[in-house]
């Protein structure tokens with residue numbers, strides 16, 4: 298499917314030019330066709346969504362135009378949680394090929410299942426994305442995202458293989474060896490979090506390796522945590538690596554989309570996903586350029602259907618054809634969250650998860666605070682919590698053991714380690730309205 | 742009240758966060774209340790500490806500190822008199838082998854010195870220390 302063709306006057310190399318450069322009207326028709334099909338499938342095969350549609354008084358035949366998507370009921374993270382582990386799946390187990398999991402808000406993870414087509418579309422999406430930033434068969438791409446239940450590692454892995462580049466499945470950890478591999482295997486691109494790439498650059502400098510001069514690394518496929526154009530500039534200045542903004546979520550499959558070489562927004566492949574921006578309070582659709590919550594409908598998913606899924610991410614949509622020649626809509630850099638979710642070392646953390654974990658300890662009060670900062674490009678989370686007066690003991694060993702227990706339970710719930718600080722009751726801030734538990738001191 | 746109960750001494754244990762001048766804040770409350778500090782020590786935990794204080798009026802001190810938001814607890818400790826000369830502590834330890842000590846701290850109180858200890862089992866501790874021929878100060882010395 299790879300094409301070296303130069304089409305429509307654009308000097309463009311696309312993974313799948315027929316789709317990526319499809320005229321907009323034609324893309325709209327394709328989207329409508331896929332949306333109708335998916336709605337029918339969900340109504341027939343998803344008891345969960347069938348119920349939802351009936352409750353909302355919508356029939357598959359009500360979807361006559363793309364704008365009719367707004368008639369369909371929303372899905373949220375809570376639906377996936379309530380459906381644990383696979384109540385929302387709409388395929389037979391015999392069709393499943395893989396599971397991934399993301400951390401949940403109350404301890405239980407969200408399980409994502411994949412059919413062969415789901416895996417195929419996932420790789421297809423990322424292969425298009427990587428090709429759009431100039432990567433191809435001759436590249437060596439190191440995947441420094443975690444392999445395993447987290448979708449970030451294997452997602453890139455198979456997409457790179459599909460594209461025909463060489464993959465270095467480094468996963469996370471052992472940064473010095475990662476740097477040696479980058480140098481010795483002539484790695485040209487790396488998939489990681491932006492903070493890890495910054496950290497890697499610092500370790501390399503300490504090892505006496507200049508990423509700019511001593512390696513062939515030139516592209517960073519970066520995502521899974523918030524970052525800024527300033528950080529992108531810094532990465533380019535210090536390492537000579539062009540940071541490419543990637544987007545995805547395990548519910549959608551994993552990392553799926555990225556900017557193209559133009560770096561003017563992230564292309565959301567219209568044949569795979571229908572993106573809307575809505576008012577986070579009313580759920581009403583907003584127009585192009587208007588800031589709101591991103592809502593995504595996956596148009597071809599088979600195992601875990603995703604319809605009008607509230608991503609919780611705040612951004613704007615750009616519907617114009619890109620300078621690169623791709624017709625698919627773009628979203629701008631994520632500007633914030635609807636909820637108070639924070640991302641620590643690439644892992645989503647909700648204050649409600651922390652609260653749930655802390656509540657298991659009768660020694661602790663109800664108030665707590667999350668303080669996040671970044672030291673040397675590594676995120677650190679401090680959980681400050683009040684010790685109940687009756688739980689105070691003169692015995693330091695017991696207090697230290699309590700702190701240890703709290704810390705271990707948090708790690709078990711969040712999948713990310715947190716330092717715990719016991720504080721005097723009554724000293725943490727109290728809130729009358731919505732509690733503001735997070736103090737984020739990181740600079741993006 | 743058994744006879745040995747008079748050796749139980751009420752120490753204040755105060756939870757102290759890892760913030761500047763927490764000791765000063767405690768000392769100020771005690772000063773304002775006219776409480777006399779007889780001895781004290783600070784124990785470092787992980788990111789917090791415990792301030793241990795012997796005072797002349799422990800109940801009053803606790804109430805004052807609690808009112809100021811401090812977390813305070815009484816802990817029973819023992820006070821062993823020791824001689825204020827080289828080898829004074831060694832003479833004691835020789836007689837304390839049977840006693841399981843959680844922590845201790847000392848101060849001079851001429852003409853003698855005092856070793857404050859927190860023991861695992863206070864009843865047995867008193868018995869063993871007395872049996873070892875040590876001199877325990879009774880709580881009237883403090884309160």
Ligand SMILES: [Zn+2]
Nearest residue numbers: 557619621623
């Ligand atoms: Zn583009």
